[in-house]
Amino acid sequence: MATIKERQQVLIEEFEFFDEWMDKYNHIIEMGKSLDALPKEKKKDDLLVQGCQSKVWLHAEKNGDNVLFQADADAIIAKGIVAMLIDVFNDQPAKEVAAADHGFLEEIGLKDHLSPTRANGLMSIIKQMKFYALAFAG
Amino acid sequence: MATIKERQQVLIEEFEFFDEWMDKYNHIIEMGKSLDALPKEKKKDDLLVQGCQSKVWLHAEKNGDNVLFQADADAIIAKGIVAMLIDVFNDQPAKEVAAADHGFLEEIGLKDHLSPTRANGLMSIIKQMKFYALAFAG
Amino acid sequence: MSYDVQSIRQQFPILNQEIQGRPLVYLDNAATAQKPITVIDAISDYYLNYNANVHRGVHTLSQRATDAMEAVREEVRAHINAAETAEIIFTRGITDSINTIAFGMGAVVSNNQNVVITAIEHHSNIVPWQMLCQRTGAELRHLPMNEHGEVVLDDIEDIIDENTAMVAFNHISNALGTINPVEAILNRAQKVGAWTLVDGAQSGPHARVDVRAWNVDFFTLSSHKMYGPTGLGVLYGKRKKLEALPPYQGGGEMIATVTLDGSTYAGLPHKFEAGTPHIEGIIGFGAALKYINEIGIEAIAAHERELLKYATQECSEIEGFRVIGDAKNKASVLSFVVDGTHPYDLGVLLDQQGVAVRTGQHCTQPIMDAFCIDGTARASFAMYNTKKEIDIFKTALEKAVTMLR
Amino acid sequence: MSYDVQSIRQQFPILNQEIQGRPLVYLDNAATAQKPITVIDAISDYYLNYNANVHRGVHTLSQRATDAMEAVREEVRAHINAAETAEIIFTRGITDSINTIAFGMGAVVSNNQNVVITAIEHHSNIVPWQMLCQRTGAELRHLPMNEHGEVVLDDIEDIIDENTAMVAFNHISNALGTINPVEAILNRAQKVGAWTLVDGAQSGPHARVDVRAWNVDFFTLSSHKMYGPTGLGVLYGKRKKLEALPPYQGGGEMIATVTLDGSTYAGLPHKFEAGTPHIEGIIGFGAALKYINEIGIEAIAAHERELLKYATQECSEIEGFRVIGDAKNKASVLSFVVDGTHPYDLGVLLDQQGVAVRTGQHCTQPIMDAFCIDGTARASFAMYNTKKEIDIFKTALEKAVTMLR
Numbered sequence A, B: 001m002a003t004i005k006e007r008q009q010v011l012i013e014e015f016e017f018f019d020e021w022m023d024k025y026n027h028i029i030e031m032g033k034s035l036d037a038l039p040k041e042k043k044k045d046d047l048l049v050q051g052c053q054s055k056v057w058l059h060a061e062k063n064g065d066n067v068l069f070q071a072d073a074d075a076i077i078a079k080g081i082v083a084m085l086i087d088v089f090n091d092q093p094a095k096e097v098a099a100a101d102h103g104f105l106e107e108i109g110l111k112d113h114l115s116p117t118r119a120n121g122l123m124s125i126i127k128q129m130k131f132y133a134l135a136f137a138g
Numbered sequence C, D: 001m002s003y004d005v006q007s008i009r010q011q012f013p014i015l016n017q018e019i020q021g022r023p024l025v026y027l028d029n030a031a032t033a034q035k036p037i038t039v040i041d042a043i044s045d046y047y048l049n050y051n052a053n054v055h056r057g058v059h060t061l062s063q064r065a066t067d068a069m070e071a072v073r074e075e076v077r078a079h080i081n082a083a084e085t086a087e088i089i090f091t092r093g094i095t096d097s098i099n100t101i102a103f104g105m106g107a108v109v110s111n112n113q114n115v116v117i118t119a120i121e122h123h124s125n126i127v128p129w130q131m132l133c134q135r136t137g138a139e140l141r142h143l144p145m146n147e148h149g150e151v152v153l154d155d156i157e158d159i160i161d162e163n164t165a166m167v168a169f170n171h172i173s174n175a176l177g178t179i180n181p182v183e184a185i186l187n188r189a190q191k192v193g194a195w196t197l198v199d200g201a202q203s204g205p206h207a208r209v210d211v212r213a214w215n216v217d218f219f220t221l222s223s224h225k226m227y228g229p230t231g232l233g234v235l236y237g238k239r240k241k242l243e244a245l246p247p248y249q250g251g252g253e254m255i256a257t258v259t260l261d262g263s264t265y266a267g268l269p270h271k272f273e274a275g276t277p278h279i280e281g282i283i284g285f286g287a288a289l290k291y292i293n294e295i296g297i298e299a300i301a302a303h304e305r306e307l308l309k310y311a312t313q314e315c316s317e318i319e320g321f322r323v324i325g326d327a328k329n330k331a332s333v334l335s336f337v338v339d340g341t342h343p344y345d346l347g348v349l350l351d352q353q354g355v356a357v358r359t360g361q362h363c364t365q366p367i368m369d370a371f372c373i374d375g376t377a378r379a380s381f382a383m384y385n386t387k388k389e390i391d392i393f394k395t396a397l398e399k400a401v402t403m404l405r
Ligand SMILES: Cc1ncc(COP(=O)(O)O)c(C=O)c1O
Pocket: C252, C274, C275, C276, C277, D030, D031, D092, D093, D094, D095, D096, D122, D124, D125, D170, D172, D173, D174, D199, D201, D202, D222, D363
């Protein structure tokens, strides 16, 4: 199975193809569409990530040393971004998730989205993932 | 007895001599020094003119159709300015005081002092004088 | 003289830029307006030439700053036709203005009374009254709205009654653009002797208001929505009403005398202006008012009505486009959803095409709840927007919708 | 690198002007400081390039404005060494900051408690506590001062006792320049478990403050005294203390959810930042902080100490010149009277000679009462003042005194 670094590299290469914003966002939207929706009973308010303008639910559980993520969002671009993060971090060792770098998002041209104040809450989602991972690793 | 207009003219001519700020202010200070002080018992808080940074007491009484002013101030420049106003308005018909123009202050180079917001409260003093005059005239 | 939007645009240098490689189309004016060069210059001029703390200063700079500030107070008075400058109080914004009054009313409201707002208020005109009601035990009521986003007056005589202490509502809704029936509401309030407050956040840039014609007790404006600097608002209050309220903040300027045992308070407007004022903001706001009056608020409003009509027509051609708030009487705001899309996604994809709209709840969650939506995308217009920009907006919106479906 | 006052002066274009035909000598810095060109440019740059309402905006301008604003929050945090940015709240100024806390403490203070200030406070740190005491029945006490204008700690153990809810005092007195024994007062307060607030109006421009080294609960700054824009202040508060207080103003930004029946409040810092922030002011303040740090606050303070010493020496040669407030530990303020003259007259005649000083009570009436004077004339120094200016000031003062005697 690919490591976090390897998965990030795959994503970076995928996005390298896109010169146009439309292609990039179409791809994000596709990723969002292909992410399994969270079942209704899991879309509880206490799974909502604070600081996003759209609703983003993040669920995490332990799988041995690894951490499993499930997520959903009501806005499709937010969901696409979450899908990307799940792609990278899902079923990886909790320790590594907690320590992982997220510079790849900058490389794939989502730098704009990385500020902690952004309405998309990308940084909040990453923080929340690492928070879970840290809890499970500890 | 000179009218308000005539007295104003005298003052304007007096001040025409002064090219230097020092001479002008020396003259104002002299006027302040030569104004009779109000007796202590008349320096009551309810005679204080609001809106001056220094304390200015203004006392008015009726003299037939005329209005008599007495005033004092704890700062000498304020007192000089008050002296000038008394010089012009004292023992003049209340009606005329109420209606009088104060453009002469501009002409003698006190324009700077005429804004309603000035700490010297010159406008407040004039207003208060006219307020008394109006009350007596009515 | 006809309305020359191109020469107006030249006064707003910020408009002349590219976002994501496309020309900026700024349609977020209900959140904050851009500033004409005269405002920016007035601010620089102040700091370059006569910055000083105001009042009580005998030196020249302080007197110049004081005069400039007080001249704006008079301009504001004239602009809204208040009776005297002492009734014009400078605050930090609408929010600060309303809190000032809601706090003060804690001293005059009792627990058998009620406060009435409408269903289409900004949070700034809801939460302060909730806090007042919590403190005093008074009841918070509201005039409901219909499916067009219009305030419904059918039950007004029951809702605003003899026990109503205050009726507070916005002139124009920031989320829907609805223009409220101000006179009808004020009439009822005045009939029962209730105090009245009109939130003019969205009237400031779009409508002429005469506070004495309305006979309203309190009225409030935000500079930043009127092409002026941030951090400044205006609170108009009738002298008698302002005098009946306790001061809000204690500090410099607002006192007459202070001893360590107690203080007496200064007269209006100082009683409500504690601390060093936002001098620069006041001076910049003066320049903004001057600019608005130069163009003419009626001309601006007419131009914006045109834009709103055009935008509504054009966008309605998009499948699934739904206007949120289609009141008969509307100003300058086009709030909408597009079926099958999330407002946030629309906002992101519009931004990628240079078009700035606001998305979300617009600080009016009760409205969103009433429409059973999470939020809207909102395009809002100002004096400098053009039909061509609306064309760009429409094309961009179409592209976004296509991508999202 | 030595302190290059001439190159600093070049950053302050306002200084290069004539007042009444004489070069301006601006010695009213304790009232407000002048702004370096970087601050003026930062404001223009904001309005020319990225003005937009912050937070919740998905479009580029809004995100740029938000980032710029939040970057300043972090700079402020670092500047005073707060633990986290959530503890940095932007207010309208010191007055607003202190009122925010004094209002909030209404919910936690009871009538058997007391609040302690000192005899040398600004009205902004007196009146809000008087209001709090009026609302709660608590007692307002103060640490007295001696004839040097120093706070006397002899009875501190009686004055600050187990029932003390809050000890609030300024770091540096604006009227006297006295530097208070902050640690000693804080230690006593902390020993009895009282909350603490330090008014940093005059420390901001003159001293380095580390809020965690002090372990103070609340600390507050005013932008306009620190070479930044008007209308902006900073309130630092420990997270736990801020969380224990109710919000001050209701409105946009400060809520989590709003229904017409009730609201829940947002987390820090938003809970205390209702309404559209003074975005431009925050960005300008960021530039001011940067400039202060470039020159170095210690270097500035050393320069001002020199000036204060020199001015005190020089002016003491004038017959009848009397310093008001000759504390051992002083910063940047020379308050004085000259026997046989009124401060107002001195102010007017200095202004005629281009010298700007403040005259009056400096919003510290209790100090004036204690010294049995109506007011003082006050020369206060900033990073850009020079010895040559003090020579001009002294000559002008001599002339004024001669004229007045
Ligand atoms: C010591 C002190 N405290 C408080 C204040 C009030 O500051 P602001 O007017 O900016 O609210 C000042 C300013 O004069 C001050 O010098």
